[in-house]
Amino acid sequence: MKKIILFFMLCLTAFPMRADEGMWFLMFIERLNHRDMQKMGLQLTAEEIYSINNHSLKDAIVQFNGGCTAEIISKDGLILTNHHCGYDAIAELSTTQDNHLKNGYWAADKSKELKPKSLFVRFFVRMDDVSKRILSKVNPSMTEAEREAAVNKEIALIEKENNEGGKYVVSVRSFFQGNEYYYFVYQDFKDVRLVGTPPESIGKFGGDTDNWEWPRHTGDFSMFRVYADKNGNPADYSKDNVPLKPKHYLPVSMKGVKENDFAMILGYPGRTNRWMPAGGIEQNVKFAYPAWVEGAKTGMDNMKKYMDKDEAVNLMYASKYAQTANYWKNRQGMIDALTKFQTSKAKAGQEAKFNKWANQPANKAKYGNVVSTINKFYGMTNEKARHDNYLQQLLRTSSYGTVSRTLAKPLTAYAKADAAGRKEMAADMNEMIDEFFKEIYIPAEKDILNAQLKLYSTKSTGYAIAPMVEKIGKDNNGDFTNYVNGIFELSIFSSPARMKAFLAAPSEAMITADPLYQLSDELLKQLNSKSDDIAKAQNDFGASFRLLVEGLRESKIGTIKYPDANSTLRLTYGKVRSLPADKRNDAKINNYTTMAGMVKKYKKGDQEFDLPQRILDMNATKDFGQYVDKDGSMHVNFLTDNDITGGNSGSPVLNGKGELIGLAFDGNIEAMAGDVIFDSKLQRTINVDIRYVLWIIDKFSGAKHIVDEMTIVR
Template sequence: MTKKILLSVFLLPAVMTFAQQYGGMWIPTELNEKEMKDLGMKISAKDIFNPQKASIKDAVVQFNGGCTAEIISPKGLLLTNHHCGYGQIQAHSTVQNDLLSNGFWAKNTEGELPNPGVTVDFIVDIKEVTNQILQGTDNLMEPELAKQIAKNIEIYKNSQKIEQYQSISVKPMYYGNKFYAYTIETYKDIRLVGAPPQSIGKFGSDTDNWVWPRHTGDFSMFRIYADKNNKPAEYSKDNVPYVPKHYLPVSIKDKNENDFTFVFGFPGRTTEYLPAIAVEKIMKEIDPARIAVRDVALKTLDEKMRTDDVTRIQYASKYASVANYWKKWIGEVEGLKKSNAVEKKVMYEGSLVAKNPEIKTTLDQLNKLYNDQAPFALNNAYYSETIRNAETLMLANLYYNYITSVETGRMDEKGTTALKKKLTSFYKDYNAQLDAKVTAKLLALYANKTDAQFLPAGFEKYKNETQNIPTIEEASENSIITGRSEVNGASLSKDIEKAFSNQDKLIKTLKKDPVFQIYTAMRDTYMTKADPQFTTLQTKIDALQKTYMAQQIATDKDRKFFPDANSTLRVTYGKVKGSSPRDAVSYSYQTHLAGVMEKYVPGDYEFDVPKKLIDLYTKKDFGPYKDKTGDVPVGFTATNHTTGGNSGSPALDANGNLVGLNFDRQWEGTMSDINYDPRFSRNIMVDTKYILFIIDKFADSKWLINEMKIVK
């Protein structure tokens, strides 16, 4: 009791210092407009989202299904993060023409590079459709409840009149207590316009990822193309730059602490309303397991990438993807501890129970379910991360699914073609010899960290990492899965059509494959001894979480609730602000080009700086992009509540002008997906002044600046 009282005394002043105790990722049709205006916003909610006429939402798109991007010119010029466009930049790179290292800047629209398969999605309209989707679901339990909801969603979607290039997506909110329908318009001709070299766009790389101070010019530029009627169309040389309903003016005004900002984008996933027991399991068990697996994979890849340029280019995008959440989870664990997240949840639950005793029954049931699930959840974390990060086992998983589909009659010609296309793309950037080492080390970790009840018979032989390496290398050499052995007279990695020419022989050979047999032993054991139990308990947890969510909303009348992020369009807002994350440590809200030079390490893969950028700094050739300090601002932080998927999101000022490009969060606040704490939670943005400085002075691409509306 004493601990709880002290904690509340400690937390209350910190919370009262900030306007947003709980953060917020608001549906743009349900904005907390009064608080936004109290914090300094000068436009209206209708200026942000209006389905009837042009508004800011018409300049914000979901980029390639994951990140966010924004339109910054009347000619469909798109701005997003360098790390969001990284895969496309890599796809256009070769050892001879390394766009990752050298950067790329089209001289005109004719020089812009097409990216097959890349899309951007506009949100045309948002409607709450809870009554329609929950019709006829009273008193239904799973799985009948899910079936009825799925049926209602299809009925609703089929009842709507849309264009052939549009689609409707219905999303649950508040754990299925509400539903919203999104009308989406998809454009498919997206071309690469410009990207700084990774010594700018990825400056600081993994060392600086998730941390502040930050000096990364994390941006890249694309353009949307449309047909002659300005409608979505597949790539064609006859397509023309898209003319948007709205584009964002770009501000190069100085920023000051406590300036109002808001971020508009597609945050991926948060879980703000979990019970304390769930947060404790994540902090103490699940995240540490995920971190351990990725730690091994990343160290093994890094050793090779540092000494071999071919491997560095091959694995650049994959390594960055794996490292991103590895480091995020490390920060998340530290942040949950530092912010006393579990204790705060326990206190909040106590306050809810005091108002509504029925909630105690729900929480008691959730506590029991999470404890019952714990061993299965831990195995799920180790198993899924091992299969995901050992590419050889991931390939085996793809072939396992192929065989199952063939044998159950679910694999048609279209499915086979799609698989072959996916495999061809995968093998292009796959190093079987390198991944044999990764797989060997991860199998050793799995064998040592997994409870014996979840291990296949005889799996103890993989516990010794040193002995594993030659064993797995030999299996890899004799495997058709790795492409090092042939089937039907061809290698799967070199001539996939020929290798697939005799399906029966391919399947028969796969089943005898040494790598395939290792994978199937792991899979069969997991699917028998862990997955059914994990899934059954999770279904019960999900149903109770829905109840608990409804109880929170009904009971806590003083709290304004927003739904957890689920990759739908959201608005978050806050103020430009520095931070004091630890005793005697204070961070300013702004970094400058001088900081890039302070970190400069010649030839280093993370902290090298291009000569031209050094020359511009030395000459102080900053043009109109310097601030009141006389230096070029690079990045800044604010209290906006962001997460993955907000990468590339526009950061806007009180008037709706673009002032920054969201790309990261501060290390001490990465736990904000689970527990937003205003003392530590900061989003990190590239300053628009730095973006325009690089485009204009470094890239000599003033033709792009001339497209934009610059607010001085």
């Protein structure tokens, strides 16, 4: 998915932007063309969207578990997010006997809500500008390492000054490639419980095939609840905790949407790269992303063959597979879109204009070498980028790729401790071992590691691979089967019994001599290593990229007037907007989809397109209740032209009154280059219609008590 943000009114008046491009800081909403938003249909004041002293929309928006967005939709702390955002927690709470991931789950009352081991939501409290303060601590003569140290020292002071003795989490973030800094104050709540989820066949309908595609028919939602202590403060899980009474929660609209309706999204977009130089785009398209795609597919294929055979194994790998598959398709779409639109060529043209400006006498001393330094860095690191992406996919898909960090470090600390220390650590060590083996299946892990080592050793040809892997590959003609089987036979990390036997007689030497440890340690060292020449080029690149962004803004050659996304709360506004007519969609206008269209995709027994029989029966009788659209059909998903990206998953889609009309969950593949360049013609956000969410909860699942908890606007 995709997104971004507009900034100062000065920039906006000099360079008018389309309303559907950009994500905006809430603290600047009064300056960021609030009048234009009103003309499009906004009926709220800036104070009703963002206020420090009074409750406002921002108080209903939370970051969900660090990587998604969610919203509060009741006075009792009920939160709504995507099914794929709650996926990890739902999978963790599922067993082969009670498979909530497969069958769905709805708590009959609050006592039946389920607590996963680790899940938190983050509320945004306030933000402020600290650019002058931080930049006063740096100067152009510093190396990048020295600059980073000075910045981090000041950041630590700012965070300490504003956390009120640990009550808040404070994060200082860089914008415009280190040219500006803002701090953000948050409050975290860690007692978050599962309230309900539809079956996976609804929440993930269409699977990998429909991912990033339109038309879409996915009920991508799940529901949780935030709990606090009796005083409304964050607290660790306790049976005495009570549902949070939020400062603000979103009313839910049943009115539906139509073409050109105002649509506003608030959320935590993860990362965009719209300031990325041409050389970086070219590197990704030709070197980094193809390796990512191939490595991800290799891992997926070797997970899937075991997942399909055993439901218990499927639950073990469901979350890892889903995450890998999502980015696998995303990166291939990025390759295709960036190539099609010749994005690097367009960027290179802009940089040529900048370079001409930069080498004018008045600018040459500061900016003259910026473009050449940036291009030199990419030229030196293209093959390393390919190498690193093959290796990273090995480490991401193999649980044993990082074992020297995930398991060996705590076990080494245990081995070094005295008898009293070991006794104190024993319970945690046993729990760590049990948790690790609960999530892996050794035959699958062997095949994943074997296939990834072969891919890495044969495809990373332009940059030196890990010496151990190179030697083993040469000695075995690129076949790692015997090697992998052998190290699993010898390693203490290959079974819980061996690891627990280690706890009884620990030895640091036993860890460092372990063959799986040695492989993992070498792979991680290789990933993090760089030559002195590359290290220097990277230092020079960091300074030059910062100057490029500064110079593009100063010269007004750059057309982007907002910093990249970085997981801070943003607002994007636009409208409900169709794509050109598509014969695959039965809807009258290609800005929504219907349940009838979903049923047409139904394939009995298919992992991606199966549906519960109850859905088929209710569709046949048009049993849609009060959630039916005025055209007589059940709307499932709809399109807006909001500008979002990963991290916006689960974000609320709001009408002009601040009422919830949908839930953002994806983007369309035609505009897959959106993290790098915004396409105003094709870029769309795909949303779940809130009426379909309510229908699933009430009519399909029989959990009307949860709908009754919300404030419904008809």
